[in-house]
Amino acid sequence: xxxxxxxxxxxxxxxxxxxxxxxxxxxxxxxxxxxxxxxxxxxxxxxxxxxxxxxxxxxxxxxxxxxxxxxxxxxxxxxxxxxxxxxxxxxxxxxxxxxxxxxxxxxxxxxxxxxxxxxxxxxxxxxxxxxxxxxxxxxxxxxxxxxxxxxxxxxxxxxxxxxxxxxxxxxxxxxxxxxxxxxxxxxxxxxxxxxxxxxxxxxxxxxxxxxxxxxxxxxxxxxxxxxxxxxxxxxxxxxxxxxxxxxxxxxxxxxxxxxxxxxxxxxxxxxxxxxxxxxxxxxxxxxxxxxxxxxxxxxxxxxxxxxxxxxxxxxxxxxxxxxxxxxxxxxxxxxxxxxxxxxxxxxxxxxxxxxxxxxxxxxxxxxxxxxxxxxxxxxxxxxxxxxxxxxxxxxxxxxxxxxxxxxxxxxxxxxxxxxxxxxxxxxxxxxxxxxxxxxxxxxxxxxxxxxxxxxxxxxxxxxxxxxxxxxx
Numbered sequence: 001x002x003x004x005x006x007x008x009x010x011x012x013x014x015x016x017x018x019x020x021x022x023x024x025x026x027x028x029x030x031x032x033x034x035x036x037x038x039x040x041x042x043x044x045x046x047x048x049x050x051x052x053x054x055x056x057x058x059x060x061x062x063x064x065x066x067x068x069x070x071x072x073x074x075x076x077x078x079x080x081x082x083x084x085x086x087x088x089x090x091x092x093x094x095x096x097x098x099x100x101x102x103x104x105x106x107x108x109x110x111x112x113x114x115x116x117x118x119x120x121x122x123x124x125x126x127x128x129x130x131x132x133x134x135x136x137x138x139x140x141x142x143x144x145x146x147x148x149x150x151x152x153x154x155x156x157x158x159x160x161x162x163x164x165x166x167x168x169x170x171x172x173x174x175x176x177x178x179x180x181x182x183x184x185x186x187x188x189x190x191x192x193x194x195x196x197x198x199x200x201x202x203x204x205x206x207x208x209x210x211x212x213x214x215x216x217x218x219x220x221x222x223x224x225x226x227x228x229x230x231x232x233x234x235x236x237x238x239x240x241x242x243x244x245x246x247x248x249x250x251x252x253x254x255x256x257x258x259x260x261x262x263x264x265x266x267x268x269x270x271x272x273x274x275x276x277x278x279x280x281x282x283x284x285x286x287x288x289x290x291x292x293x294x295x296x297x298x299x300x301x302x303x304x305x306x307x308x309x310x311x312x313x314x315x316x317x318x319x320x321x322x323x324x325x326x327x328x329x330x331x332x333x334x335x336x337x338x339x340x341x342x343x344x345x346x347x348x349x350x351x352x353x354x355x356x357x358x359x360x361x362x363x364x365x366x367x368x369x370x371x372x373x374x375x376x377x378x379x380x381x382x383x384x385x386x387x388x389x390x391x392x393x394x395x396x397x398x399x400x401x402x403x404x405x406x407x408x409x410x411x412x413x414x415x416x417x418x419x420x421x422x423x424x425x426x427x428x429x430x431x432x433x434x435x436x437x438x439x440x441x442x443x444x445x446x447x448x449x450x451x452x453x454x455x456x457x458x459x460x461x462x463x464x465x466x467x468x469x470x471x472x
Contacts, residue, residue, distance in 0.1 A: 057292050118262035126280035129155060135162035141278040143167070144267050146259055148174045148227075152283030153241045159281075160252035167267070167275055171258040173229035174239045175216055187240075189406045189434060192330055194388075197372045197407075209234050220245040226255035237327055237368055288325075296320065308377060309367065310339050311346070318346050330371025334409040338378040341418055350417070351381065372407050384416035401427050 119126070129151045135158050143163045145156040148170035156168045181187040200208060209232035213222075222228035225248050247253040257270045266276045287302045297304060297312050297320075309326050311318050321343035324336045345351040379385035391399035402411055408430060413423035420426075 055292055116259060116262060121264055122262040122280070123264045124278045124280065126282065129281055129283040130286070132281055135159050138163045138279055140164050142276060143279045143281065144169055144256075144259065144275070144277045145281045145283055147283035147285070148239065149283060149285065150239055150241070152281075153239055153244055155281055155283060156253050157241060157243045157247050160247045166247075166253045167256045167277070168253050169256045169259050169267075169269065170227075172231070173222075173227050175213065175222065175229065175233040176227060176244055177216065177238045177240045178219065178242045179240060180242060184438075186434070188330060192371060192406050193404055194372060194402065194407055195404045197370075205232070205234060220249075225249075238329065297322075304367075308342075308381065309369065309374075310343060321346070325367060326374075327368045328371050328374065329369070335369075335371070335375060335378070337409060338375060338382070338412060341384075342378055342381050345382065345417065375407065375412070379412050382412075382417060384412045384414075384418065386411045386414050395424070398424055398427060405430065 129147070132155055138159055139162050141163050142165045143159055144167045145152050145159070146169045148168060152168065153174075153176070156166050160166045177187065179187050181190045183190075212233045216222065216233065225245060244253065248255065256273070256275070260268050260270045262268070262280075263274075266274050267280070268274050288299045288304060290297050290299065296315065304325070305313065306322055306325070307313050310321050310323070312320055312322075321339070323339045323343065324332060326332065326335060328335050342351065376385050386402055388399060388403060391402060405427070408427065410420075410423045410426040410430070413420040414427075
């Protein structure tokens with residue numbers, strides 16, 4: 001396995017401004033009990049510093065192995081030691097290869113920016129979802145969870161098994177997707193395909209919204225369950241949870257509108273209803289912050305300009321990369337792997353930094369990305385995007401699986417740097433590996449793959465061939 005695949009470091013503890021998503025910028029070396037950072041002058045061994053706070057990361061031109069344009073990186077921080085308090089450390093010239101940071105909208109625990117009347121006199125406890133660890137402290141309590149993103153729903157569902165009553169407060173509602181889709185297959189196995197992505201680009205969005213909403217309402221009526229929002233299902237980032245409808249229909253979770261104000265012992269909602277509550281969990285999201293990065297990355301209104309969501313354009317040399325600073329409509333780890341592969345090739349000088357005019361032309365500030373298009377963008381930078389036309393001509397069986405099967409990371413190991421000889425076999429047998437854990441009891445009728453009618457496959461193949469020429 002390539003070293004780049006181990007770029008993701010461990011999350012730092014929840015302390016101070018550090019959030020659960022700050023990852024130490026090092027590479028894990030398989031089989032060696034150390035974290036490894038790369039600098040201009042070579043590798044730097046940092047040891048097992050897993051409980052560290054990075055307080056400052058800066059550049060200078062003092063390292064003789066680097067240019068004077070600011071290619072050398074330095075880090076300063078502190079580490080908590082259980083036996084002697086704390087210690088300071090300084091590491092010369094590591095190349096920060098990964099950074100993702102976030103914190104609540106205001107310094108916790110005040111959360112003053114929430115501006116909810118009466119919160120200051122509320123006698124119960126309240127906290128941000130960042131500080132939620134487990135449901136045990138809420139045993140037998142009446143809890144309001146504010147916010148219906150993925151964190152809010154997950155916390156509400158978990159609390160419903162322990163708390164006396166859970167109220168899930170939402171300002172605008174949400175469409176709730178599920179991980180287990182048609183025929184029991186994973187949702188992204190059924191719908192994360194190149195063929196369906198092509199259909200999505202051809203069919204009007206209003207029709208797609210109607211179809212997906214019809215599918216979701218067939219599972220449970222979002223209006224009946226108090227969840228239906230005004231926006232379409234494809235108009236915002238999806239919320240995913242398999243258990244919420246079960247908890248609502250059993251009465252363990254009760255949907256409520258936005259909180260209007262708090263009293264000493266209760267929450268008053270915008271519909272005028274009042275509920276006695278003992279605790280409040282604010283799952284109201286995060287805002288990005290990188291206070292340790294000496295101003296080389298600017299965050300304005302929770303937006304950050306990065307080329308392909310990876311490289312800051314203002315650095316003279318591309319020695320800083322952001323891995324995983326995205327909100328994909330799909331799995332994040334395959335994207336992080338491709339970002340890591342690209343970043344390392346740039347660090348090694350095998351893939352040049354794009355010209356500034358290219359950045360200006362293509363810059364995007366939002367961190368939400370579509371899974372397959374963004375993966376293909378990164379793959380083009382690396383030279384590993386699968387060539388569908390070539391595959392249809394030379395290996396039709398593989399081409400059909402690439403086009404109509406799930407878009408898994410194996411597709412980006414078929415060619416180019418980092419190609420893997422086993423990628424073809426892995427793609428052709430991925431369905432078997434998905435089914436294998438389920439087949440623990442033999443039955444006469446075997447489970448079949450989600451069927452796509454042959455006519456649609458043929459139409460899709462022609463459409464994909466036409467689209468391939470547009471890519472070339």
